[in-house]
Amino acid sequence: MPENIATSETGSPLYLRVRDQLAEQIERGEVTANIKLPSERVLAERFETTRVTARLALAQLEAEGRIYRSNRRGWFVSPPRLIYNPTEDYSFSDNAVSQGRLPRTETLEVRCTVVSAWLAGKTGLETGDPVVLVRRRRYLDERPVLVENIYLNPRRLPGIKDFDFNRSLWKLLRDQYSVDLVQKKIEMFPTALVDPQASALSVNAGTAGLCVNRCSRDAAGGFVEFDEEFWLHDTLSIQVNVA
Template sequence: MFQTDSENDSAEPHYLRLRNQIANEIEAGILSSGARLPSERKYHELIGSARGTVREALSQLEAEGLIYRKDRSGWYVSPKPVTYDPTRWSGFMTYVAEQGRLPATETLQVKTEKQPPAILDIFGKGVRNPLYRVERRRSIDERPVLVEDITINPALAPGLARHNLNGSLSGVLRDVYGLVVTRNHVEMRACALVRHTAECLGVKSGTPGLLVIRTSYDARGRVIEYDQEYWCANAIRIEVDLTVA
């Protein structure tokens, strides 16, 4: 299964070679999602490398989000990330289900709150405080993967809090309020998950995250939703495919 160090004929550092071997086994499904990895001692015996080398390889895989440590019980293969294509229109509940996974949404709170100027500016002239703020947690296969904070103008969706928001919010805005999105602006940046967000997701503060900010407009240019999603980095993969016209 593993090359031993004596067979090493490349200039690649040992830890990287072990990292690649484990990554390949995950890719190939030999080590499947949720599976427990052999112990560090086992790897040490198999490849004959120093324990430090094994630990380096595992910490590299952890940094890439391919494996995670559960308490003191060892290393596990991270669940496969879902693919999100910002050039497609489908929402979370749809694209997660399309990938054969189980999506779920839980509304944590809906409040009416005074927003800072930077948020008001996004909504444009004439928008007045306070605005709605909807905090939701979303999970895939029962694992929390994102916490989102959605800002909505109550003038466009009065009484929104009375509706069930544990599904597609765009659906409610469309079906109940007649608000149809015709333009999406999506911005993404890597971040660290800290404090409240990390707590909601059950991860260690400082865990790599991906912040996805989506501003949805209707045909009249009004902001329908301003959504800030904090994802566990290893739960999402962005993919865009582009061909010359």
């Protein structure tokens, strides 16, 4: 009776034993950050099983944040998570660089629109009020890791729509408008990314993500901006200090 290669002491499911072997290889550094894993068909053959089971093992590692997939290109080892503090004014780029990463920001869209019922509930604005929407996509080492929708108050920030949003928004508010963001309401929850966010990040609908919403006001309590961020779940670690 030929025993499966991944068969070992335990009676655990085959796909978890395959997972364990792959995880070991990653930990031993045989495959490292952003290195491509063997194809699903090769893995299935190597572990003497089928693609379905190999994919279960890969999905497990993906859920743990150890590997990620690139559409129809293959599976890759996840780099370390970016440490991120959403309570502080900060520059995404500076933060990424200080952690040895290569950041990039892409402005997808700048549009004048009006406050929806949903946004009104989040910000306290009135439905129909004017608002500027900025959509951006951000990369770490050329992997897209988040998309965000920023809603800016054009009354508080006249002319805002004509600026360059590929630079730090926080520096823009500070230098051009002398805005001091002192009040923030932050909301975070894990969820699956669905369209349109999923396609903007070139991942399948259902990929695990983290949604971070942030409502910022100035010292007088006036609404400045609402920021809705959609991160890939394996790319960040939130850190907050309370002193």
